[in-house]
Amino acid sequence: xxxxxxxxxxxxxxxxxxxxxxxxxxxxxxxxxxxxxxxxxxxxxxxxxxxxxxxxxxxxxxxxxxxxxxxxxxxxxxxxxxxxxxxxxxxxxxxxxxxxxxxxxxxxxxxxxxxxxxxxxxxxxxxxxxxxxxxxxxxxxxxxxxxxxxxxxxxxxxxxxxxxxxxxxxxxxxxxxxxxxxxxxxxxxxxxxxxxxxxxxxxxxx
Amino acid sequence: xxxxxxxxxxxxxxxxxxxxxxxxxxxxxxxxxxxxxxxxxxxxxxxxxxxxxxxxxxxxxxxxxxxxxxxxxxxxxxxxxxxxxxxxxxxxxxxxxxxxxxxxxxxxxxxxxxxxxxxxxxxxxxxxxxxxxxxxxxxxxxxxxxxxxxxxxxxxxxxxxxxxxxxxxxxxxxxxxxxxxxxxxxxxxxxxxxxxxxxxxxxxxxx
Numbered sequence: 001x002x003x004x005x006x007x008x009x010x011x012x013x014x015x016x017x018x019x020x021x022x023x024x025x026x027x028x029x030x031x032x033x034x035x036x037x038x039x040x041x042x043x044x045x046x047x048x049x050x051x052x053x054x055x056x057x058x059x060x061x062x063x064x065x066x067x068x069x070x071x072x073x074x075x076x077x078x079x080x081x082x083x084x085x086x087x088x089x090x091x092x093x094x095x096x097x098x099x100x101x102x103x104x105x106x107x108x109x110x111x112x113x114x115x116x117x118x119x120x121x122x123x124x125x126x127x128x129x130x131x132x133x134x135x136x137x138x139x140x141x142x143x144x145x146x147x148x149x150x151x152x153x154x155x156x157x158x159x160x161x162x163x164x165x166x167x168x169x170x171x172x173x174x175x176x177x178x179x180x181x182x183x184x185x186x187x188x189x190x191x192x193x194x195x196x197x198x199x200x201x202x203x204x205x206x
Numbered sequence: 207x208x209x210x211x212x213x214x215x216x217x218x219x220x221x222x223x224x225x226x227x228x229x230x231x232x233x234x235x236x237x238x239x240x241x242x243x244x245x246x247x248x249x250x251x252x253x254x255x256x257x258x259x260x261x262x263x264x265x266x267x268x269x270x271x272x273x274x275x276x277x278x279x280x281x282x283x284x285x286x287x288x289x290x291x292x293x294x295x296x297x298x299x300x301x302x303x304x305x306x307x308x309x310x311x312x313x314x315x316x317x318x319x320x321x322x323x324x325x326x327x328x329x330x331x332x333x334x335x336x337x338x339x340x341x342x343x344x345x346x347x348x349x350x351x352x353x354x355x356x357x358x359x360x361x362x363x364x365x366x367x368x369x370x371x372x373x374x375x376x377x378x379x380x381x382x383x384x385x386x387x388x389x390x391x392x393x394x395x396x397x398x399x400x401x402x403x404x405x406x407x408x409x410x411x412x413x
Binding site: 039040047057 | 240241242246250253256266281346347350369395397401409412
C-alpha cells in the first residue's frame with residue numbers, strides 16, 4: 001500500500017496525476033506524514049540533481065517561511081545595520097514609568113491604610129499599616145533603592161500630609177497631588193523624604 | 207524587451223511538464239487555510255525561486271530575505287490566485303517583483319545585477335556565488351549532493367536516463383516515453399524506482 005502511495009507521490013511531483021488523484025493525495029498528506037515526507041525528499045533529490053540545493057542548509061528557507069507563517073519570533077531576522085530601538089525605547093520609558101507606578105501604588109496603599117486606621121481607632125483596636133514610609137535612597141547610589149519600613153499610623157498620616165503640602169508647592173509628584181487634597185492637615189512630627197530623581201532623557205536611537 | 211531580459215524573465219525550460227494539477231490542488235488547499243499545503247509548495251519551489259532571486263540580489267543573505275518575502279507575499283495573495291496561469295508562473299512574477307522592489311528600495315538599479323546565463327563567463331561567476339560559505343555550513347548540502355550523485359551513478363542505465371530526462375531536462379512522461387521508446391507507465395515506474403533508490407542513500411542524512 002505504501003509503495004503504491006509513494007509511486008503516486010513521485011508522479012505528483014512530476015505533475016503527472018489527474019486532478020482527482022492530486023486532490024486525493026493532497027488530502028492524504030494531512031494525515032499521512034510518511035507520504036508527506038516522501039514528497040519532501042523526492043523534491044530534495046530533484047534540487048540536488050539540478051544543483052539548486054540551498055547552502056548551507058537545504059531546508060533553511062522553508063523553516064524561515066514556516067516560522068513566519070506561524071508567527072514565530074525566530075522568523076524575524078534583524079537587519080545587520082539595524083540597531084535595537086525597542087530595547088532602547090524600553091529602557092528610556094521604563095524608569096520614569098516604574099517611578100510613577102511606585103508612587104501611585106504607595107498612595108493607594110496609604111489611603112487604604114488610613115481608612116483602616118480610622119476604622120480601627122473607632123472600635124478601639126490597632127492596625128498595622130502595610131506601608132508606612134519610604135526611606136530615602138542612598139545619595140551615593142545611582143539606583144533608586146527605596147526601602148519600605150513600618151511606622152505608627154499617626155506618623156504615616158503626618159508624612160503623607162506634609163509631603164502633600166510640599167508637593168503642592170513644588171508640584172513634583174503624582175501621588176502627592178492625590179494625597180494632599182484628601183485629608184485636613186494634622187500637625188505632628190514631620191517625616192521628609194526626597195522625591196525620585198527626574199528621569200534622564202536619552203537620544204533616540206534609530 | 208531585450209533578448210537577455212526576456213530569457214531571465216521567463217520560466218526556465220526545466221519547469222515545463224504536466225497540466226499543473228499538482229500545484230492547483232495544493233493552492234486550492236492553501237486558499238482553504240491549509241498552511242501545510244503551502245509548505246509543500248515551498249518545498250517544491252524554494253530552490254528555484256532563490257536561484258532566480260540571486261540573479262538580482264547577489265548577496266546570499268539578502269537573497270534569502272527576499273525569497274522569504276516573496277513566498278510570504280504569495281501566501282497572502284493566494285486567495286486571489288484564479289488559476290488562469292500556472293502557479294509557478296504566478297509565483298515567478300511575484301519573486302521578480304519582490305526582488306526588483308528590494309533593489310529599488312535599497313537604492314540600486316534592478317538591471318544592475320542581471321546576469322546573462324548564456325554567457326559562459328558570467329555563468330561561472332554566478333555559480334561561484336553559491337560557494338561563499340563557511341566550511342561548517344557546507345556539510346549537509348554537500349553531503350546530500352554527493353549522496354545523490356553517487357546513487358545516480360550506481361543506477362541501472364534505464365533508471366538513470368529516465369530520472370535525468372525528467373529532473374534535468376524537464377521532459378514530461380510522454381516525451382520521455384517517446385525518447386526511450388517505452389510506454390508511459392514504464393517511464394513512471396522507472397522514475398519512481400530511481401527516486402526510491404536515491405532516497406535510501408540520503409535517508410540517513412536527513413534523519
